[in-house]
Amino acid sequence: MAVGSGNGKQWLSEPHLGQMGYTKVRFVVAMACACALVYILSFAVMSARPCWNTCIPTSCSPVGSPLASNSLSQPAASVEESDMVPKRLHDQVFHPQKQSESALMAVGEPEQLALNTRAETHRRGTDISRIVFGIAAAADVWKGRKEYIKLWWKPEMRGFVWLDKTPDGEEWDDRYPPFKVSEKTTNFEYTNKKGWRFAIRISRIVSETFRLGLPDVDWFVLGDDDTLFFSENLVQVLSKYDHRKMYYIGSNSESHLQNILFSYNMAFGGGGFAISHPAAKILSKMQDSCLARYPHLFGSDDRMHACMAELGVPLTKEPGFHQFDIHGDASGILASHPVVPLVSIHHLDLIDPIFPNTKDKNYTRVGALKHLLEASTLESASTMQQSICYDKSRRWSFTVSWGYVVQVYKGFITPRELEVPQKTFLSWHKETSKVEFPFNTRSNPDDVCKRPTRFFMESVKGPTESGSKNSMTGYFVREFSEEKMACSEKLQPLNGVQRIKVVRELTDSSWYQIPRRSCCRVKRWKNEDIDIHVGGCKDGETLISSY
Template identity: 55%
Template sequence: MRGIVWLDSPVKTYRNESGSLPELRISGDTSRFAYKNKQGHRSAIRISRIVSETLRLGGMENVRWFVMGDDDTVFVTDNLVRILNKYDHNQYYYIGSLSESHLQNIYFSYGMAYGGGGFAISYPLAKALEKMQDRCIQRYPGLYGSDDRMQACMAELGVPLTKELGFHQYDVYGNLFGLLAAHPVTPLVSLHHLDVVEPIFPNVTRVQALQRLKIPMQLDSAGLMQQSICYDKTNSWTVSVSWGFAIQIFRGVLSPREIEMPSRTFLNWYRRADYTAYAFNTRPVMRNPCQKPFVFYLSRASIKSNTNLTTSEYTRHHTPQPLCKWKMAHPVTLIGWKCTRSLILIYGIGPQEETVAGS
């Protein structure tokens, strides 16, 4: 895997940084292209040409895919490879996902891969794009960004978007907990706008939160954020596990259909608590005081090489709990949870074996 960072102008670097930085390139002059969108910035033209400019560098004969993301996009590279391996790189493929915002998708396109979530273009398609992109861009001076210019050229080439739900634009504000705790059953490929939302783990900085997430990511990237729903019959609890991230315990028996929907812990891109503004189903945060979840966040994870089992531990996040008058077992006495997983899953074949125990 080779990475290149494209800039609009040179930046100062130091000798001791050369080994840790990716290859830096300066984009070509785009002053000849018209840009007429009053709300955007003409840098969108430069960014939209990055795939073509990368191809022109040469030495790309053995490349299968070109993957593009923003400067605030975090990729889970192993999962990116897993997703791309599903497709024939010798064919034309344009792979990515939509915005979480219904209004954003209406304004831009429901057929566009959003650049913040990242997208992938197969090598043959990149070659076809490079031959016509500059002429294509000239025909769309009124578009806002780079990703809608890219989609316009894909439309001219007759290539539709292949949607993969693991690419995340995250056009939301607030807390991503509801989205991450109910991640769809597909590898987590990318995260975006982490500088806009709250840290994904509480009481730490955004960087520290990502460093903690790297631990399960390196142990079992395919299982990261995958949701399992189980039931404690003795205590009448519903337990939702988002592996490598968090565990939720709900008093009472809730259906999987309800728990697999993200709870609205976040606001839409226009900072409104409007559930009709999302391009997917959501559920309200529990209003019944007895069904407010008890949340346990990942604290550590490890793997036993001789058994190929991962063990992850989760510590309770202490927040005030409303008074509950139900006469049933109370999760407040639990300090933490431990999960073990067998690394046997191949996506599309079946679920992983998972064991959950409270302490």
């Protein structure tokens, strides 16, 4: 029967045609299986690495991650490396110039322009070479104040000390920034009877620095000559923000009244503040006309705030910038530092040396700060970060402020209370009332025996010296206090302890994005010694798990 005649069933009954149909079925099934296999393999690969070169780096990786560079030549870390090598935070900072150089080595010349454009468009984070400092100073006090700057300044940094005149007989070296003499401001009116007209000069430092035309600048940071910066923490804080946008970053005063008199929307200049490059560019064009509208203002920072308000750029608050509008013993506020990176400390001439004198050491202000930097140099993130733990059997409470002090309290005191600064200090107006401060405080007991027994840092060792890749070791010695000698019986068995050893794990790089207070455990208490371990909290662990 010819094909096409009949009811169509003959098609299936012909032997050779049946074989042909079976072959087609097998072919279709094979193709379907192949497509399914390709789909499964593609899904598996994309799950392992969901972002390719077309992905914006910041959506794939955290700031500071090696993957955030969009570099085609950078090998991924092996499992052994990621598990065994400690995540030192200064290794996590993004270096745009190094990243772009490695990327260009991996591609041909036709792709270089596109790669450069894409890297600049998506680059997040910054490094110290892309920050320019403007230090407000005066020639008459420079000789003493430069000692503070020498503590934190490094040759690889960029910036200038802005003076009112050339200092006499000064030999400059790379232990502090080069100096520049500010432009004259005699054509600006100043009418505030309680202030000083040099405030106009200082308020123009960012604009004058911008007009120098320095290349590759993300941020301009202004501070005073009596301000101590923790540069690694500064880099990490600024890396959270997109430097291509207009930013005005800083913090308020520790005095409620000062914030009322000036503004809670103002960055207090002594503690330092940061202006992004685009904001500085526009500021430099309009600031002089802006300043002419505010001859009545008191200082430089409220003039800067007035101009930023005219630009419509609000203050982005970062509480790690410290104006330190306080007097006296700052240990109460330093020992209970908030869970944020310590960026700066100002008014170093107005507070007591942060470490008390001992039988062996008499600390000057500069010497005490240099001692603090011994810990900060090993790791900035953990500096002054407070941990809380307990000895349940003896009923004692401990706070560990790394690099600074261990405080021991008799009895059980909750973390909610211990995280609040104790009023060892006076306000800017030398008052102690709670309403003087824009943050919670707790009273310093009149009964000396109820005050914490303090053990201040004597020495600190890094991972290499400590014999561990992942931890540092600090030794804290008991503060000598004649007042507390009368408390001997009340403070047993603590009265016999002379030294506390603290082992602290290196801080994970994610802490800057997701800060959390570290957990603390009293490992050993025997006779004159106590051993404490500080590190990341384990699953389900809380600060009172040890109680």
